[in-house]
Amino acid sequence: MGAPSSSLGLRILCAAAVFSTLAVSVAGAATLDTVKQRGTLTCGVSQGLPGFSDRDAQGNWSGFDVDFCRALAAAVFNDPKKVTFVPLSAVERFDALKDGKIDVLSRNSTWTLDREAGSGLLFASVMYYDGQGFMVARRLQVTSALELDKASVCVQKGTTTALNLADFFRANSMTYRELAFDTLGDAIKAFDTAQCDVFTSDQSALYANRLGLSKPESVEILPDVISKEPLGPVVRSDDVAWFNIVKWVGFGLVDAEELGIGASNLSEALASTKPDAKRFTGADGDFGRKLGLDNAWALQAVKAVGHYGEMFERNIGSQSRLGVPRGLNQLWSQGGILYAPPLR
Ligand SMILES: N[C@@H](CCC(=O)N[C@@H](CS)C(=O)NCC(=O)O)C(=O)O
Structure with missing residues (x-):
């Protein structure tokens, strides 16, 4: 009994395999x-x-x-x-x-x-x-992301960045004020004009965006990496x-x-x-x-x-x-x- 039904099963499987290949x-x-x-x-x-x-x-x-x-x-x-x-x-x-x-x-x-x-x-x-990091104005005199309690943070909408930001602050019992923008240009402009204390994104993008600031030397990229961004x-x-x-x-x-x-x-x-x-x-x-x-x-x-x-x-x-x-x-x-x- 076992053999015929298993060979039928095999035939059905093979047919399914041929069909899926096609x-x-x-x-x-x-x-x-x-x-x-x-x-x-x-x-x-x-x-x-x-x-x-x-x-x-x-x-x-x-x-x-x-x-x-x-x-x-x-x-x-x-x-x-x-x-x-x-x-x-x-x-x-x-x-x-x-x-x-x-x-x-x-x-x-x-x-x-x-x-x-x-x-x-x-x-x-x-x-x-990659991994997510923070760029902060030097005037804040911050050396670690754990010192960012109550900071205002600029971020781009539709990214993993915004989600990780929420997780990181919640996990460390800190609060923040989020300023979320549709475009990178607007987010960076807001950071550059001191509308927020912090800009957060993938680390690679922090390096990239620092170049376009009016005073790149007035900001610092913190050493903290808070996520995995493959x-x-x-x-x-x-x-x-x-x-x-x-x-x-x-x-x-x-x-x-x-x-x-x-x-x-x-x-x-x-x-x-x-x-x-x-x-x-x-x-x-x-x-x-x-x-x-x-x-x-x-x-x-x-x-x-x-x-x-x-x-x-x-x-x-x-x-x-x-x-x-x-x-x-x-x-x-x-x-x-x-x-x-x-x-x-
Ligand atoms: N890797 C993250 C973030 C990607 C992302 O869009 N980052 C922004 C902030 S730097 C960006 O690249 N913007 C460029 C653009 O919108 O043209 C994701 O997949 O959500």
Whole structure:
């Protein structure tokens, strides 16, 4: 009795598996095909955050989040210029993705359960490990966030920042007066004109925003980090093939750094006989095709923006005005927590 019913069960399971594979590949074709037909990737970025996504007077975008989209466009088209950037506020970003206005969201967005479960969205990877901090006017003579009782705090709406702020003050039996703004520009202006004592955001954004203040030397970034803010690109959850492409472009940039393959030594990588370099360049294996891309997809991405470390240093690290240390965002083999699965 047991055997026939379990083999029937197996057959039903197999049928379900075949069906779900079909469903995935049909849905999975959609975003990549749409992007290819359109001839440009539509990428949601922030409205202006130096180091992450910033637009100059000529309308040229630059930054870490911007470069991620260029790497993705390079992996798809072998042309990093085939991106249309869509600036989005914190409040509107996830709806823009759900509504199909963008193909991917690359906008310092923190991966949380609430933003994924039941939301129709998926975070593809972590591209930057951040944490929330505080920037305070020096006139307050404060050296720790625990001395901020009764402070007035400027914050941007629609962020994890506002939620962590409430948690932190409640957990430490302190009170505060919140001034919440729709746009970063308004929040920073309020802080700069002393309408609030404190500005709070992801630490990376504190470094970025300090640059734009009228008197950057009159403020201090406190050492306290009150939350985990793993930031990464987001896609719709109904397209596993596209999710994999976005995820592996992120992993590919990290793997490239680990393999020592950067923008300046691509020809060496192409000439290399090392197995992992050959897989990376597409000389060996069929990894790109499995993603629906050219086998040289990873090389194309690195050619466009460099490997992870180059992208980091140029936009937010030592070669940038922000000067943010690599910290947690160093490779796992160098004391950080960046660890990408192997490209094989
Ligand atoms: N990582 C947090 C905060 C992200 C966020 O939007 N931060 C603001 C404050 S610095 C920002 O980047 N604003 C830029 C903009 O609105 O263009 C989140 O995902 O909620």
